[in-house]
Amino acid sequence: MSQEGTTHPASMVTADNAVICQHCNSPIGAAARFCPTCYQEAGYPNVRAAKARDEVAALDQRYHSAKSDAETSGASSAFASFVTLTQSSSHVIVAAPPIVALALLRNTSNLYANYSQLVDSEARSPAEHDDDCLRLCVDARLFGSYHNKIKCGALALSDVGLLNYGRVFLKMKPKAISHRTSFLSENSYTFVGRLSSSTDPPPLGYLCSWSTRGKLAGAKLGEHITSRSTSEDWPQLLLTPGNSRSDDDFIEAHIFGPFDVNAIQSMHCHYDGASRADTLTLRAVEELSSALCP
Numbered sequence: 001m002s003q004e005g006t007t008h009p010a011s012m013v014t015a016d017n018a019v020i021c022q023h024c025n026s027p028i029g030a031a032a033r034f035c036p037t038c039y040q041e042a043g044y045p046n047v048r049a050a051k052a053r054d055e056v057a058a059l060d061q062r063y064h065s066a067k068s069d070a071e072t073s074g075a076s077s078a079f080a081s082f083v084t085l086t087q088s089s090s091h092v093i094v095a096a097p098p099i100v101a102l103a104l105l106r107n108t109s110n111l112y113a114n115y116s117q118l119v120d121s122e123a124r125s126p127a128e129h130d131d132d133c134l135r136l137c138v139d140a141r142l143f144g145s146y147h148n149k150i151k152c153g154a155l156a157l158s159d160v161g162l163l164n165y166g167r168v169f170l171k172m173k174p175k176a177i178s179h180r181t182s183f184l185s186e187n188s189y190t191f192v193g194r195l196s197s198s199t200d201p202p203p204l205g206y207l208c209s210w211s212t213r214g215k216l217a218g219a220k221l222g223e224h225i226t227s228r229s230t231s232e233d234w235p236q237l238l239l240t241p242g243n244s245r246s247d248d249d250f251i252e253a254h255i256f257g258p259f260d261v262n263a264i265q266s267m268h269c270h271y272d273g274a275s276r277a278d279t280l281t282l283r284a285v286e287e288l289s290s291a292l293c294p
């Protein structure tokens with residue numbers, strides 16, 4: 001059995017991502033996690049979206065096209081190596097500010113909160129107005145009414161994540177998140193930004209669940225693999241940090257629901273360029289995180 005777990009009896013996903021409740025036969029909307037009639041669980045809506053029939057078929061098509069191109073260019077073996085390693089060994093890294101990582105370590109009751117949750121609970125101020133509006137637009141476009149349940153990370157093959165989001169890279173335990181995580185081929189901002197209008201449906205074939213993340217990586221990155229590529233290239237190919245968020249190139253992970261420190265396998269601190277205050281916090285994070293259970 002995969003780490004994604006069993007398919008829930010109520011999650012018979014159709015092409016349009018609607019489901020029929022297996023307990024009472026009521027329709028369950030794409031954004032709902034529970035049946036509105038009997039409250040039977042229907043599965044995580046982001047994972048259901050990634051497993052929708054047309055989404056899966058479109059990703060299969062993109063993957064086989066990339067695989068065929070690799071065969072034509074003599075990179076078949078390297079392509080297979082990249083896809084296999086990503087499928088078997090990639091994990092999710094959430095990049096967090098030092099103070100956020102420290103809060104998780106100091107109190108096991110603390111949960112990691114996303115931007116919307118912090119703003120809604122008045123635990124932080126909104127970002128600059130234009131950035132705040134854009135962030136809410138992107139989240140709403142992808143997730144609708146469950147957007148505030150989604151925590152973002154990046155798919156990785158090393159311990160290094162995206163510095164533009166925080167200096168502490170939280171390496172998540174697959175057991176804690178694999179069943180509730182879906183992936184988008186790229187940064188959600190750039191993905192939504194390419195839609196020609198806000199009412200356009202997103203193109204199919206750019207989402208996947210945990211069990212097909214190697215396929216998504218192959219479909220996206222196959223064109224960069226040559227016969228001279230080696231396995232040492234794979235971590236950098238899968239996640240390429242840029243100077244700014246818009247320059248980062250990565251596969252975005254969407255984790256449904258909360259997580260605490262027990263969901264984290266390890267923390268990797270990035271000191272270069274840190275302020276004195278951040279450096280002091282990073283030292284505390286490093287010391288406390290050394291006791292994490294892998």
Ligand SMILES: [Zn+2]
Pocket residue numbers: 021022023024025026035036037038039040
């Ligand atoms: Zn029901």
